Amino acid sequence: MNEEQIKKLLLAVGIVFIVVFFLFPFGWMVIVSFSASPDFLIKGNLSFTLSNYKDILSIRSLHFLNYLKNSLIISGIAALSSALIGALAAYAISRFKFAGKMLIVLGVLALSMFPQISIVGYLYKFMTRLRLINTYSALIFPYIAYSLPLALWILLSYFSRIPLEIDRAAQVDGASRLQILRKVILPIALPGFVSAVLLLFMFSFNEFLFALMLTTDFRARTVPVGIALFQGLHGEIPWGYIMSASVVSTIPVILIALLAQRYIIQGLTGGAVKE
Amino acid sequence: MSASTLRIIGLSKEFRTLRRYVVALRDINLTIREGEFFVVLGPSGCGKSTLLNILAGLEKPTEGEIWFGETLVADAKQKRSLTPKERNVAMVFQSYALYPHLNVFENIAFPLRIAKRPKEEIKKGVLEVARLLAIENLLSAKPKELSGGQRQRVAIARAIIRHPSVFLLDEPLSNLDAQLRVRLREELKNLQRSLGVTTVYVTHDQAEAMTLGDRIAIINQGILQQVGDPMGVYRHPTNTFVARFMGTPPMNLLKAKVLEQSGKVYVKIETMTLKLDETTSRSLSALKSSDVIVGIRPEDIKLAEQASSARMFAASVRFVERLGADFILYVSIGNNKVLIKLHEDPGIKEGDKITFSIDTAKVHIFDLNGRNIRK
Amino acid sequence: MNKDFRDTIIFLSPLLLFVSLFMLFPVLGTFWLSLWRDVAFLPRKFVGLANYLRLFKDTQFWQSMIFTLIFSLISVAIEMVLGIIVALVINERFHLRGAIRGISLLPWAIPAIIGARIWQLIYRYDYGLANYLLGSVSGVSINWLGTSGGAMFSLILADVWRTTPFVAIIILAGLQSVPEELYKQARVDGANLFQRFVKVTLPSIKPVVIVALLFRTIDALRVFDIIYVITGGGPGGATTSLSLHSYKYFLLGDFGYGSTISFVLFIIAFALALLYIRLGRFREIAL
Ligand SMILES: Nc1ncnc2c1ncn2[C@@H]1O[C@H](COP(=O)(O)OP(=O)(O)O)[C@@H](O)[C@H]1O
Ligand SMILES: [Mg+2]
Numbered sequence: 001m002n003e004e005q006i007k008k009l010l011l012a013v014g015i016v017f018i019v020v021f022f023l024f025p026f027g028w029m030v031i032v033s034f035s036a037s038p039d040f041l042i043k044g045n046l047s048f049t050l051s052n053y054k055d056i057l058s059i060r061s062l063h064f065l066n067y068l069k070n071s072l073i074i075s076g077i078a079a080l081s082s083a084l085i086g087a088l089a090a091y092a093i094s095r096f097k098f099a100g101k102m103l104i105v106l107g108v109l110a111l112s113m114f115p116q117i118s119i120v121g122y123l124y125k126f127m128t129r130l131r132l133i134n135t136y137s138a139l140i141f142p143y144i145a146y147s148l149p150l151a152l153w154i155l156l157s158y159f160s161r162i163p164l165e166i167d168r169a170a171q172v173d174g175a176s177r178l179q180i181l182r183k184v185i186l187p188i189a190l191p192g193f194v195s196a197v198l199l200l201f202m203f204s205f206n207e208f209l210f211a212l213m214l215t216t217d218f219r220a221r222t223v224p225v226g227i228a229l230f231q232g233l234h235g236e237i238p239w240g241y242i243m244s245a246s247v248v249s250t251i252p253v254i255l256i257a258l259l260a261q262r263y264i265i266q267g268l269t270g271g272a273v274k275e
Numbered sequence: 276m277s278a279s280t281l282r283i284i285g286l287s288k289e290f291r292t293l294r295r296y297v298v299a300l301r302d303i304n305l306t307i308r309e310g311e312f313f314v315v316l317g318p319s320g321c322g323k324s325t326l327l328n329i330l331a332g333l334e335k336p337t338e339g340e341i342w343f344g345e346t347l348v349a350d351a352k353q354k355r356s357l358t359p360k361e362r363n364v365a366m367v368f369q370s371y372a373l374y375p376h377l378n379v380f381e382n383i384a385f386p387l388r389i390a391k392r393p394k395e396e397i398k399k400g401v402l403e404v405a406r407l408l409a410i411e412n413l414l415s416a417k418p419k420e421l422s423g424g425q426r427q428r429v430a431i432a433r434a435i436i437r438h439p440s441v442f443l444l445d446e447p448l449s450n451l452d453a454q455l456r457v458r459l460r461e462e463l464k465n466l467q468r469s470l471g472v473t474t475v476y477v478t479h480d481q482a483e484a485m486t487l488g489d490r491i492a493i494i495n496q497g498i499l500q501q502v503g504d505p506m507g508v509y510r511h512p513t514n515t516f517v518a519r520f521m522g523t524p525p526m527n528l529l530k531a532k533v534l535e536q537s538g539k540v541y542v543k544i545e546t547m548t549l550k551l552d553e554t555t556s557r558s559l560s561a562l563k564s565s566d567v568i569v570g571i572r573p574e575d576i577k578l579a580e581q582a583s584s585a586r587m588f589a590a591s592v593r594f595v596e597r598l599g600a601d602f603i604l605y606v607s608i609g610n611n612k613v614l615i616k617l618h619e620d621p622g623i624k625e626g627d628k629i630t631f632s633i634d635t636a637k638v639h640i641f642d643l644n645g646r647n648i649r650k
Numbered sequence: 651m652n653k654d655f656r657d658t659i660i661f662l663s664p665l666l667l668f669v670s671l672f673m674l675f676p677v678l679g680t681f682w683l684s685l686w687r688d689v690a691f692l693p694r695k696f697v698g699l700a701n702y703l704r705l706f707k708d709t710q711f712w713q714s715m716i717f718t719l720i721f722s723l724i725s726v727a728i729e730m731v732l733g734i735i736v737a738l739v740i741n742e743r744f745h746l747r748g749a750i751r752g753i754s755l756l757p758w759a760i761p762a763i764i765g766a767r768i769w770q771l772i773y774r775y776d777y778g779l780a781n782y783l784l785g786s787v788s789g790v791s792i793n794w795l796g797t798s799g800g801a802m803f804s805l806i807l808a809d810v811w812r813t814t815p816f817v818a819i820i821i822l823a824g825l826q827s828v829p830e831e832l833y834k835q836a837r838v839d840g841a842n843l844f845q846r847f848v849k850v851t852l853p854s855i856k857p858v859v860i861v862a863l864l865f866r867t868i869d870a871l872r873v874f875d876i877i878y879v880i881t882g883g884g885p886g887g888a889t890t891s892l893s894l895h896s897y898k899y900f901l902l903g904d905f906g907y908g909s910t911i912s913f914v915l916f917i918i919a920f921a922l923a924l925l926y927i928r929l930g931r932f933r934e935i936a937l
Contacts, residue, residue: 003843006843011739011744014735014738015744017735018754019753021811023753023756025757025765025772025811026768041782042776042782082668085664088661088665089661089664091661092658092662096658096661098655104666109923110920110927111674113868113869113922113923114673114677114920115871115872115893115916117893117896117912118909118912118913118916119672119673121896121900121912122676122677122682122683123676124900124905125679125683125905126676141671144672145668145669145672148668152665177654177661206760206763208761208763209897212878223761224763227763227767228767228875228878239771242767243767246768249761253760257759258753261751264755264759265819268820269819269823273819
């Protein structure tokens with residue numbers, strides 16, 4: 001066997017490994033979501049049903065649709081807001097000269113590594129005092145703050161690649177800084193902005209600990225908390241509901257991941273991975 | 276004083292960053308007349324762009340004042356600086372700086388859109404300048420689909436659409452190939468003439484400066500060296516820097532000693548003695564037996580048949596550069612290398628001995644600090 | 651200058667406001683809380699460092715500390731190795747590479763809670779997939795979540811599944827920055843596939859690997875979601891991470907002591923974050 005063939009073989013093994021290892025839990029999730037009872041492996045009573053889906057989408061008291069709506073709204077607002085706030089800051093950092101710039105960039109980077117648990121305790125007290133517990137605001141504000149380091153980082157790497165002469169040209173053309181950001185820099189860095197919004201959406205959509213502490217019921221509870229706390233009527237874990245709810249709620253993220261794979265990878269790596 | 280006469284008074288600019296401290300411009304004084312095509316010439320890094328950016332209002336001076344006519348547009352003392360918009364300047368950049376996400380029409384329209392002009396006016400204006408620059412057929416193209424020359428035309432169109440009172444160009448042709456550069460040079464000159472707008476044009480290319488400029492200013496390391504009309508600067512460089520910077524190949528600069536014999540003044544370069552003409556002699560007589568630098572342009576040296584008279588010199592050729600129209604001989608005179616520029620093929624090979632004469636009326640004499648003595 | 655200065659402040663203030671109000675301030679608040687006896691239904695009382703002294707007698711705290719460190723160490727080590735392998739695969743050119751790259755993102759892209767729920771089901775003693783597969787091969791069943799070793803293993807596997815994609819993407823960026831000429835040169839020099847990997851690839855991606863390693867370590871130290879779902883910290887507190895230990899005190903209404911535990915975790919993460927920033931050369935990128 002020559003080197004080319006060995007390489008091909010290793011590659012094939014690698015691809016199979018990726019597909020099997022990364023995908024089989026998803027397959028399992030789908031199978032259980034469509035089966036009447038989750039213990040079919042030992043009972044051998046595998047049967048196809050749509051009732052799990054019907055139930056979670058129609059039984060009001062399960063609140064799954066509430067969770068989904070909450071999650072979509074909260075993550076959507078948080079993602080857009082932090083991308084916009086991040087864009088303002090990234091513009092200032094990549095364009096203006098000022099003292100302490102390094103401190104801000106590195107400080108924000110360090111913030112992104114704070115454990116949620118060392119924030120959430122005080123946040124709970126803070127939100128209680130503001131009477132915001134179990135509202136969208138209780139999650140949207142911390143989510144914006146918590147995703148800002150990521151937003152800043154992604155946008156900074158895109159903005160700093162746009163030559164300063166473009167800004168100068170726009171300044172000479174009479175544009176204000178805000179106009180330059182809106183009409184020139186953001187449109188040019190649109191792929192970066194899209195990457196940022198997608199990643200930030202996923203970031204907030206997937207968050208658990210804040211949502212667990214700062215919400216109490218379906219009025220603000222998000223999908224991860226809903227799925228973590230799903231209780232059956234008789235104590236037994238309602239696997240069928242959990243898995244069908246999981247399938248429904250992962251569809252948006254899976255679509256994003258598969259269709260916008262390039263944007264996500266570019267966003268995560270600051271555009272270092274080209275195609 | 277007219278509205279678009281530019282006066283630069285005592286202008287200095289320093290950059291301070293974490294790592295370094297640069298004086299980009301040092302005490303510049305200049306007046307640029309209304310409607311003039313003014314060229315700022317200097318090697319890369321000498322501060323040309325900085326000067327243009329300060330004129331545009333993109334940078335603030337560390338010291339000095341800028342006047343546009345009767346208006347003080349920048350004053351370091353009062354920490355006052357009008358924005359580019361308030362100055363009504365337009366600028367063209369070396370990289371063109373077109374907006375990559377907008378098509379040509381929108382690129383040109385951008386300044387008017389920012390100024391919130393009515394739609395019809397924008398359309399009319401864009402079509403008008405597009406026609407002027409012969410880019411009407413490109414209006415729907417994106418910048419990346421254009422050639423360098425087309426991009427530059429779009430950048431110029433975007434600059435003139437607002438009818439600026441001052442037009443600033445920062446090496447607009449240096450990213451283009453040689454042929455296009457020559458053609459656009461001419462177009463630019465004609466355009467400027469027909470618009471009659473005060474223009475400051477920055478370049479590091481002396482040929483460009485010579486052909487374009489009504490007047491040129493030469494800057495080196497942030498210091499203004501000389502201002503004047505192109506031929507004047509070429510003929511009477513104030514110092515060795517300007518002397519070498521203007522003209523290709525550059526002027527030969529040779530160490531020499533001033534001698535006086537029976538009332539006549541000579542300069543001695545190695546073994547070669549040059550007799551100088553009357554005017555030069557007069558200005559040199561005070562410098563008897565001191566060291567000077569003699570400047571001789573390569574084209575002011577002529578080949579001669581034989582070392583017949585005292586005005587003829589001999590040397591050996593080390594290298595011949597055949598440029599097609601011109602021929603450059605690299606010749607050694609003692610320790611000095613001298614270039615000779617000829618318009619006809621001399622039929623000379625490396626190693627050949629030649630004899631030549633020097634047009635002494637065109638010889639420049641500089642003191643050891645590089646200042647022209649005859650001036 | 652004044653105009654740019656004004657713009658700088660306007661552009662930066664939303665970021666600074668949000669980050670200060672909802673991150674910096676709460677962390678300081680957590681430290682402040684850790685100096686108090688702040689338990690539901692009891693009067694608040696300033697106790698200085700008493701909560702920190704209490705840590706020494708808290709055996710569960712030390713168990714959590716050890717668990718968190720071991721869990722982080724092992725899972726990050728495995729993720730790095732697998733991450734490099736996956737990155738090498740998705741860096742090659744082949745048909746449907748885009749799809750494979752998309753698939754490699756999935757475990758990381760979905761909510762951790764959902765991944766955890768799936769693994770929880772797979773690990774079930776009675777009708778879980780793991781025991782079914784194991785049983786059909788060898789006839790034995792393992793109590794995956796019932797023993798401390800089994801629970802640790804199960805959590806590590808779930809975590810590796812979830813975060814290997816992230817590591818792979820970061821390393822993919824490193825792989826793409828290796829100049830093609832280096833490989834050509836190595837080929838000309840007669841290096842085989844394996845030698846090229848060891849002599850060219852590994853040294854070139856070392857900086858990226860270190861950055862990914864530190865980032866993932868910091869991330870692993872704060873592990874919460876998957877443990878909350880899969881083991882709930884059991885059996886007998888064996889898999890209670892520091893985050894979960896702290897959370898349990900918050901749940902009891904003991905904010906003083908809960909904050910103390912989480913502040914210790916913060917200090918550890920912060921120290922590593924400083925190291926990360928030093929090694930990550932972010933300074934050069936940012937300027
Ligand atoms: N924003 C800046 N910060 C620091 N130094 C600068 C800046 N802009 C220009 N300089 C320095 O000022 C000098 C002049 O630069 P520039 O005006 O761009 O030269 P030119 O256009 O003649 O090539 C150079 O040494 C350059 O490095
Ligand atoms: Mg320049």
